[in-house]
Amino acid sequence: MTRKYFGTDGVRAVAGQAPLTATWTLQLGQAAGEVFKAQSRKPSVVIGRDTRRSGDMLTAALAAGLTARGVDVIHVGVMPTPGVSHLTQVFGATAGVVISASHNPFEDNGIKFFGMTGEKLSDALELEIEANLERVLEPITGVQMGAVSDHREAERLYSAFLLEHAPDLTGLKIALDCANGATHRLAPKIFSHSGAEVFAVFTTPDGKNINLDCGSTHPQRLQKIVADMGFDLGVAFDGDGDRCMLVDSSGALIDGDLVLYINSVMRKERTVVATLMSNMGLEVALKDAGIALERTAVGDRYVHQRLLEKGLSLGGEQSGHTLFLDAAPTGDGMLSALLTIDAVIKSGKTLREWRELMPLYPQTLVNVRVADKHAVFQHPDVLEALSLAQGKLGDRGRVNLRPSGTESLVRVMVEGPSQEEIAAIAEGVASVIRRVSA
Numbered sequence: 001m002t003r004k005y006f007g008t009d010g011v012r013a014v015a016g017q018a019p020l021t022a023t024w025t026l027q028l029g030q031a032a033g034e035v036f037k038a039q040s041r042k043p044s045v046v047i048g049r050d051t052r053r054s055g056d057m058l059t060a061a062l063a064a065g066l067t068a069r070g071v072d073v074i075h076v077g078v079m080p081t082p083g084v085s086h087l088t089q090v091f092g093a094t095a096g097v098v099i100s101a102s103h104n105p106f107e108d109n110g111i112k113f114f115g116m117t118g119e120k121l122s123d124a125l126e127l128e129i130e131a132n133l134e135r136v137l138e139p140i141t142g143v144q145m146g147a148v149s150d151h152r153e154a155e156r157l158y159s160a161f162l163l164e165h166a167p168d169l170t171g172l173k174i175a176l177d178c179a180n181g182a183t184h185r186l187a188p189k190i191f192s193h194s195g196a197e198v199f200a201v202f203t204t205p206d207g208k209n210i211n212l213d214c215g216s217t218h219p220q221r222l223q224k225i226v227a228d229m230g231f232d233l234g235v236a237f238d239g240d241g242d243r244c245m246l247v248d249s250s251g252a253l254i255d256g257d258l259v260l261y262i263n264s265v266m267r268k269e270r271t272v273v274a275t276l277m278s279n280m281g282l283e284v285a286l287k288d289a290g291i292a293l294e295r296t297a298v299g300d301r302y303v304h305q306r307l308l309e310k311g312l313s314l315g316g317e318q319s320g321h322t323l324f325l326d327a328a329p330t331g332d333g334m335l336s337a338l339l340t341i342d343a344v345i346k347s348g349k350t351l352r353e354w355r356e357l358m359p360l361y362p363q364t365l366v367n368v369r370v371a372d373k374h375a376v377f378q379h380p381d382v383l384e385a386l387s388l389a390q391g392k393l394g395d396r397g398r399v400n401l402r403p404s405g406t407e408s409l410v411r412v413m414v415e416g417p418s419q420e421e422i423a424a425i426a427e428g429v430a431s432v433i434r435r436v437s438a
Contacts (some may be wrong), residue, residue: 001122002127002310003127003128003130004130004229005016005028005133006123006126006129006130007018007111007396007405007406008103008176008298008299008301008302008405008406009112009299009300009301009405009406010098010110010111010112010113010120011028011110011111011112012101012104012108012109012110012111012406013108013110014107014108014109015054015057015058015107015108015109015110016054016057017051020058020109020110020111022057022058022060022061022418023061023225024060024063025057025058025061025065025111026062026064026065026068026272027133028062028065028111028129028133029061029062029063029064029065029066029068029069030065030066030068030069030132030133030137031129031130031131031132031133031135031137032045032056032065032067032095032097032113032129032180033065033067033068033069033070033071033146034069034132034135034137035128035129035132036071036094036095037069037070037071039094040427041147042072043071043072043095044071044072044073044074044091044092044093044094044117044146045066045071045072045073045074045093045094045095045096045097046057046074046076046084046087046088046091046093046095046096046097046151047062047063047073047074047075047076047084047097047099048075048076048077048078048079048080048081048083048084048087048096048097048098048099048154048182048239049078049079049097049098049099049100049182049366050078050081050098050100050101050181050182050210050239050241051078051180051181051182051184051210051239052099052100052101052109052206052207052210052239053104053106053208053416054109054384055078055099055100055109055209058099058109058270059075059099061100062111063075063148067145067146067147068139068140068145068146068147069137069140069146069224070096070140070145070146070291071146072104072146072147072148072149073146073147073148073149074087074093074149074150074151074245075094075148075149075150075151076150076151076154077150077154078182078185079098079154079155079158079182080158080182080183080186080240080241080242080333080334080340081098081100081102081112081182081241081242081330081331082150082241082242082328082330082331082332082333082334082335082376083154083155083158083182083183083186083241084096084097084098084114085114085118085119085328085329085330085332085349086118086158086161086261086328086357087151087154088114088115088116088118088315088398089116089117089118089329089389090157090418092116092150093116094100094116094189094354095113095114095115095116095121096113096116096118097112097113098110098111098112098240099111099232100112100182100239100240101239101240101406102238102239102240102242102406103211103215103217103239103240103243104211104239104406104407105211105214106207106208106209106210106211107357110301110406113125113126113129113222114330115133117326117329118327118329118330119304119330120235120301120304120330125183127219131308133341133401133410134294137298138306146174146256152164155185155186155208155430156432158186159186159189162186162190162334162338163190163193163194165327165335165338165339166190166193166338166342166389167194167338167341167342167344167345168194168195169194169195169196169341170195170196170197170234172193172196172197172233172341173196173197173199173230173232174191174196174197174199174231174232174233174234174235174249175198175200175201175222175225175229175231175233175234175235176191176198176199176200176201176234176235176236176237176252176351177200177201177202177214177216177219177222177227177234177235177236177237178200178201178203178215178218178237179202179210179214179215179216179236179237179238179239180203180204180205180206180209180210180211180212180214180215180239181205181210181211181215181237181238181240181241182239182240182241183237183241183252183333183334184202184203184204184205184215184220184412185203186241186334187200187235187237187241187334188200188203190334190338191235194338195305195410199225199229199231201221201222201225202215202221202368211238211239212234214380215236215237215238215318216236216237216238216243216244216245216320216333216400217238218249218390219234219236219245219253221337222234222236222247223247223251224254226247226248226249226251227249227250227251228251230249230265231249232249233246233248233249233341234246234247235247235275235333235337237333237334237425238320241333241334242300242321242330242331242332242333243256243317243319243320243322243331243333243336244259244320244333244334244336244337245320245338246258246259246340246351248271248291248308248350248351248352248355249352250352251348252317252352252355252374254277254321254351254354254355255316255318255319256316256317256319256320256322257274257279257282257316257318257322257358257360258321258355258358259316259320259336259340260272260274260278260315260316260322261282261285261286261341261354261358262344262347263314263322263324263339263340263343263358264286264289264291264314265289265291266343266346266347266404267314267343269291269313269314270290270292271291271292271294271310271312272286272292272294272312272314272315272316273293273294273295273296273303273306273307273310273314273316274292274293274294274295274303274315274316274317274318275295275296275297275298275302275303275317275318275411276295276297276298276402276413277298277317277319277398277400278293278295278317278318279360279363279415280361280397280398280415281319281347281358281359281361281362282358285357285358285359292431294306294310295298297402298317298402298405299317299319299405300316300321300323300330300331303315303316303317303321303323304323304325304330307323308325308348309326309413312325312375313325313326316331320336322340322388324339327339328349334357336373348382359370361415361416361417362415362416362417362418362419362422363413363414363415363422364414364415364419364422364423364426365411365412365426366411366412366426366427366429366430367404367409367410367412368409368410368411368412368426368430368433368437369408369409369432370408370433371408371412371437372437373403373404373408373409373410374403376401376410376433376436376437377401377403378404379431380434381431381435382401382429382436384418385428385432386399386401386429389414389425389428389429392421393414393416393422393425396416396417397414397415397416397422398413398414398415398416399412399413399414399415400412400413401413401429402416410433412429412430413426414426414428414429
């Protein structure tokens, strides 16, 4: 049975439009509340959000639905996604919820649930919640209703966890791009407290500027700052703080593949997990280091599942979402940055030197907006175009087509020996998708 509203990263849509209206969100809170009541005699849910203007509306609506079903709500305010995951465990809550659309534009928003272990809610429980949306629930009254409280120590508790994993950064000059998002207060404090000289940008959210030409999806400004102002490195977070990109002293971008490579080698891992989007250069470099690479479908949910299935602890995505399951149950941009910088310091090499150890294969990505992102994969013309494209590359490269987990897009990724060649191949496949989707 497929989920109607939940995607690979919770519910996500334009805030205020179906399904993400205040009315529907209240109903979602009620539906989820029924599931959580079955798990605990005194259920409670931690709710945090990023800095989007619509976060207030959705938080209030969801809290109303939850309390209407007898679930207590603990507000932690603006908090990175991994912070909510961590606090769910610390508070012994039944579940956690993040109101965020991660790296998406501010008009979008989303609702992502965590279970009591801090891991993303299972497909089965998300299906249960969706099923409850169709049910008529008996009203409850009086003392059966839940209550709402604010936890004023939430930020301090999450900070203490991060500082436990922070290396001594004394002597390092680090630039931070906080994406005008959920890390805008915490990240500068954490890195400064660890001894670094910190210069932070995009730390003034106004409800509309989250991810706007900044953050891990737009790191160009940070790259220029690091190169021009002589910083040792830079760190760019996304809007909800569950991923990061690094920048070396020359201003070159260090993506999630290289973050995974550095940590794999320094931790002496035998096997790590990445996705179909990870660069072939990572696979080759890991093989040379005696480390096996397993690939999954795109999405940290699938990386997480494979890690658990295989009893592994380290995996990640090229986009900068890295999982250290021996430290946290979900991706955490600040934690990933701290652990990676620690690994770099202990290696005796610079980030720039690590980058030179893992040459990347040219890779191009073309996003095609379509009406039905799943129907595209059944069209014979698209299947033929994919076959012809892979035939041109042979074993010199890869062609991958996948639907976006959060938008009405199909992503065409081509990897191979020549940027000019792969760009032409990717555009050829994309043109066929545009034609059949018109």
